[in-house]
Amino acid sequence: MGEFWPVADLLAYLAGDWRVERTVRDLASGAEGHFTGTTVFGPLEAGDSAQNTGRPGDAGQETGLLHHESGTFVWQGTPRPAERTLWFLPGQGAGTADVRFSDGRPFHDLDLTSGRFVADHPCSADLYRGEFTVLDAHRWRTVWRVAGPAKDLVLATDYTREA
Template structure:
């Protein structure tokens, strides 16, 4: 399937739930259910695990730590990632990779946020949608010479 093909995973129809403070909303523990699809090859996978958002760096930022199992082409492996969220004075946040490299801004005040992150010659387009006090969705569409992928995640408060 090419990158111009229709998105094979339907998006939610829930109206966005406004969040005045992204970091306050995300703080705590969440379950993560993620579907991964390589649109070029048709390969599919899942990630099941947890996400924790907790204060760090003397409360200067919040760590976003994911841990779980990635199933890809029948193989199951431990997987995870760590990001940092730096709160802004207006309820927004700047998200960086664990090593401090910039990733994207995050503004959930309307309940929905679209972001773009260039990575070498590929582009990551993300959409965050808060659907309730205890659930939010994240969709990443990656296009470029190295990747043609779609990742959809559902986070539920634990």
């Protein structure tokens, strides 16, 4: 891949509506799935993340973005509605974020100041390794490789800013 697009303020960059296209490949079986939908990065209200953040003194003071993804996932020819919610909390600097599941559990750090970042998330005996790349002001991409005894997957997601 060519040059990456550095992000000075990650939460400002992500804010808004994005079109999402994701392919899911099961490397063990060869099966493939496809997700199409939208991701909205909207304001995270202080009360949304006040519980379970694991940070002393955070109650009622947390700000950031609420990431809500919704769409249709087609797996082996069967379409199903799919959605997920994450929190993108302010990180150590403007180009960074602390990404958490909607119940407050840590997911991964994210630092796009260089336009590229690799994050790991252990899940039971499996390891999720995500590569984030920013292509320009309106496009970014994630590729998660999931490997372990329970899963052998590649999830590639393209985000395009909605007009």
